Amino acid sequence: xNTRRHRSMLLAVAGTALTLSLTxxxxxxxxxxESAGTSSAAASATVAAGDGKSTGTSDSAGxxxxxxxxxxxxxxxxxxxxxxxxxxxxxxxxxxxxxDITVTAARQDGPPYTHLVLTAKNTSHRxxxxxxxxxxxFLESHKQDVPAVAKSKPATPVVLEPGAPxxxxxxxxxxGTDEDTEPVSAFSLTxxxxxxxxxxxxxxxxxxxVDPAKSLTGYWTxxxxxxxxxx
Numbered sequence: 674x675n676t677r678r679h680r681s682m683l684l685a686v687a688g689t690a691l692t693l694s695l696t697x698x699x700x701x702x703x704x705x706x707e708s709a710g711t712s713s714a715a716a717s718a719t720v721a722a723g724d725g726k727s728t729g730t731s732d733s734a735g736x737x738x739x740x741x742x743x744x745x746x747x748x749x750x751x752x753x754x755x756x757x758x759x760x761x762x763x764x765x766x767x768x769x770x771x772x773d774i775t776v777t778a779a780r781q782d783g784p785p786y787t788h789l790v791l792t793a794k795n796t797s798h799r800x801x802x803x804x805x806x807x808x809x810x811f812l813e814s815h816k817q818d819v820p821a822v823a824k825s826k827p828a829t830p831v832v833l834e835p836g837a838p839x840x841x842x843x844x845x846x847x848x849g850t851d852e853d854t855e856p857v858s859a860f861s862l863t864x865x866x867x868x869x870x871x872x873x874x875x876x877x878x879x880x881x882x883v884d885p886a887k888s889l890t891g892y893w894t895x896x897x898x899x900x901x902x903x904x
Contacts, residue, residue: 766801768864769795769802769864770864770869771863771864771867773796773799773801773833774793774796774797774833776792776794776862776871777792777794778792778843778875780876780877784848785848788843788844788845789843790897791840791841794833794836795833795834795835800832800834800835801832802832803833803839803893805865805892806865806891807843807863807890807893808862808863809843809860809861809862809888811857811885812860812883819890820888820890821889822889822903825891825903825904826892827892827894831894831895839893839894839895840894840897842891842897842903844887844904845857845882845883845884845887846887846888852884853884854882854883855885857880859873860872860873889904891903891904
């Protein structure tokens with residue numbers, strides 16, 4: 674009897690020990706798996722965060738580079754566009770010819786209504802310089818060019834961009850009743866450096882009354898001068 678009870682107790686103790694051992698092993702496995710899972714998740718989060726940060730930095734740098742390039746291009750374009758206004762003549766600029774421009778004449782406001790305003794407009798597709806003064810001959814019977822007034826000469830020749838005008842004032846008389854004048858409805862004009870004759874129509878239905886002895890011309894200038902006060 675004692676032997677059987679002793680054996681039962683031993684089996685119970687052994688069963689309990691086995692149960693505890695299995696429980697401990699099972700608990701350790703769950704803990705390890707949980708720990709491994711946590712570590713794996715943390716590693717994945719770290720990699721994901723690292724990738725996101727790296728991508729963001731690269732995009733920002735790319736955007737900054739693009740902005741910088743656009744800014745430089747814009748600034749360059751802006752600088753290039755600012756340059757045509759007020760351009761000064763250089764040796765490389767082509768000289769305007771009769772084929773590059775059209776010339777019109779209008780009577781300057783008066784009285785004494787003794788001056789013409791000549792307008793030379795660049796009708797070509799290139800820029801060109803317009804040096805000197807218009808070589809005007811009013812009368813077939815008077816084959817001399819109208820003398821130029823030196824004080825109207827600009828510091829540098831006018832450079833005409835396509836569509837831009839230049840001006841010259843021409844005095845054709847003193848406006849007196851005792852002058853020896855002749856009626857002129859059209860006259861000839863040549864440009865400096867080009868012998869091609871440009872025919873210019875005089876303003877008004879009756880033309881103008883020209884006194885060759887009193888005629889004077891100014892130089893080509895980029896803006897209209899008050900030639901009646903100068904000569």
